[in-house]
Amino acid sequence: MGSEAMPTSPGTDAHASSSAAAARVVADMPWDRAYRLAGTLPHPLAAERVPLGRAHGRTLAEPATSAVLLPGTDTSAMDGYAISGPAPWRVVGRILAGRPATGALAAGEAVEIATGAPVPPGADAVIPVERCRIDGDTVRPADVGPARTHIRYAGEDLRPGRLLAPAGARVTATLTGLAAHAGLDELVVRRSPRVRLTATGDEIVHAGVPAPGQVRDALTPLLTALLADSGATPAGAAHVPDRAELLAAAIDGTDWDVMAVTGSSSVGRADHLHRVLTRAGARWHVDGVACRPGHPQALAQLPGGRWVVGLPGNPYAAMVGAVTLLRPLLDALQGRAPREPLRLPVTGNAHPFDGGTRLVPVHVTGGRAVVVPGSRPASLLSAATADALAVIPSGWAQGDAADLLPVQ
Ligand SMILES: Nc1nc2c(c(=O)[nH]1)N[C@H]1C(S)=C(S)[C@@H](COP(=O)(O)OP(=O)(O)OC[C@H]3O[C@@H](n4cnc5c(N)ncnc54)[C@H](O)[C@@H]3O)O[C@H]1N2
Numbered sequence: 001m002g003s004e005a006m007p008t009s010p011g012t013d014a015h016a017s018s019s020a021a022a023a024r025v026v027a028d029m030p031w032d033r034a035y036r037l038a039g040t041l042p043h044p045l046a047a048e049r050v051p052l053g054r055a056h057g058r059t060l061a062e063p064a065t066s067a068v069l070l071p072g073t074d075t076s077a078m079d080g081y082a083i084s085g086p087a088p089w090r091v092v093g094r095i096l097a098g099r100p101a102t103g104a105l106a107a108g109e110a111v112e113i114a115t116g117a118p119v120p121p122g123a124d125a126v127i128p129v130e131r132c133r134i135d136g137d138t139v140r141p142a143d144v145g146p147a148r149t150h151i152r153y154a155g156e157d158l159r160p161g162r163l164l165a166p167a168g169a170r171v172t173a174t175l176t177g178l179a180a181h182a183g184l185d186e187l188v189v190r191r192s193p194r195v196r197l198t199a200t201g202d203e204i205v206h207a208g209v210p211a212p213g214q215v216r217d218a219l220t221p222l223l224t225a226l227l228a229d230s231g232a233t234p235a236g237a238a239h240v241p242d243r244a245e246l247l248a249a250a251i252d253g254t255d256w257d258v259m260a261v262t263g264s265s266s267v268g269r270a271d272h273l274h275r276v277l278t279r280a281g282a283r284w285h286v287d288g289v290a291c292r293p294g295h296p297q298a299l300a301q302l303p304g305g306r307w308v309v310g311l312p313g314n315p316y317a318a319m320v321g322a323v324t325l326l327r328p329l330l331d332a333l334q335g336r337a338p339r340e341p342l343r344l345p346v347t348g349n350a351h352p353f354d355g356g357t358r359l360v361p362v363h364v365t366g367g368r369a370v371v372v373p374g375s376r377p378a379s380l381l382s383a384a385t386a387d388a389l390a391v392i393p394s395g396w397a398q399g400d401a402a403d404l405l406p407v408q
C-alpha cells in the first residue's frame, strides 16, 4: 500500500523490475480525474449503418430523424362513430383500420369507425361507441361528454425530418420502436467495441468447486455480463497463467479494440502486466487510482490504438475498476457523453478513505442511498445486491450527498 509515497511519472523504468522488493512507485491519480479521463480521452469508433433489429444497445453516430408523417392521415382514437354537424346522424357506412378513408361526410351523417381508421373528410369528431345511443341507422349522443374530438390529426406525433434522438443517444428498446414507427429500417451507429477478457493467475479455475489453492474465476462472468450491458461485443475470454511471455502473446492480437486484464495489476513477482505493456510500447494514461478498494487499476494504449484496462484480481476491487475505467472507456468509444451520476444523501458506515475516494455498495431507497455493510475487496457478497456504488470523498460525513454509479 506504499504506492502513493514516491511519485515518478507513469511508464518509467521504475516499473521494469520483476522483484516485489523494487516495487513500482507511481502517484495514484485522484479517482475523479481517472473516471473523467477514461470517459473523454478515447475517440469514438467509426460509424456504421445497421438494420434496426441489430441496433439495440448501440449508440447513434448520427441523429435519427423521422421518415414519415404520423399519423399519416387524420385518424380515429376511439371505436365509435365519426359524425358531421349536429345530432342526430344517419349512419352511412363503416371504416375499419387499414382501409382508406371513404368519401366526405355531409352534415347529419355518421360512419361507424374503428380505432386507428382514417377519419373521413368533413367529420367533426368521433364519439366513442359507449357514449352513443343507436337506433336502427340513426345515432345520437347518449350524454353530453367532454368536448373532445377523439381525432389524432395528421402529423401531430411526427413530421418527416423530426428529430427522434440525437447523435450519442443509446438505442434503447423504446427508441428501436420509435424508429420503426417513424419508418426507419436502419440506424447509423458507432461500431461496437470488441472487448477481449484476459484472466490471469495460476490459481484460477473456471468450473466447479476449486481444489485447495485454487480460486474460481469470478471476473470473467462478471465482466461478460457488464459488457453485455455496455453495448460492447465480446471478443473472447482467455485464461493466462502467471508468465510474462504468455501475457505478452495475449496482448499481441488484433481482433479486439479493448482488453480487460484481471489480476497481474499489483507489484508481486507474478504481476507481469505493467512490465509487459511497457515493453510493448504502451502509453500509460492511468497507472493507479487513489481509491479503496481497487487502487491498482490502469488504462494504457498500445501502439496502433488498442486499449488495455488493468483490473485488480480481488473481485470487488475489479468491479470498482470496471465502473471507474472500463465502462467510461466503452461509453467514449461509442460516442456517448460521460454518464452524469445520480447524487443522493448517503447513510451508513461508508469508511471514508483519508488518501482519496472510497467506493461502497449501496441500496437506493426513498431518495437516499444506504451503505450495504461488510464490503471487502476480495468479496462480491455485499455488492451483489447493491443498486449502485457510492463515490465517497475523504471528507464525507454521515448523510452527506455522494455520486452514485449504477450497477446491476
Ligand atoms: N505489496 C503490495 N501488494 C499488494 C498491493 C500493494 O499495493 N502492494 N495491493 C493489493 C491490492 S489492493 C490488490 S487489489 C491486489 C491486486 O493484485 P493483482 O491485481 O496483482 O491480482 P492477483 O495478485 O493475481 O490476485 C489478487 C487476489 O485476487 C484473486 N483473483 C485474481 N483473479 C481472480 C479472478 N478472476 N476471480 C476471483 N479471484 C481472483 C487472487 O486469487 C488473489 O487472491 O494486490 C494487493 N497486493
Ligand code: MOO
Pocket: 291, 292, 293, 294, 295, 296, 312, 314, 317, 318, 377, 378
Ligand atoms: O484495493 Mo485492492 O484493490 O483493495 O483489493
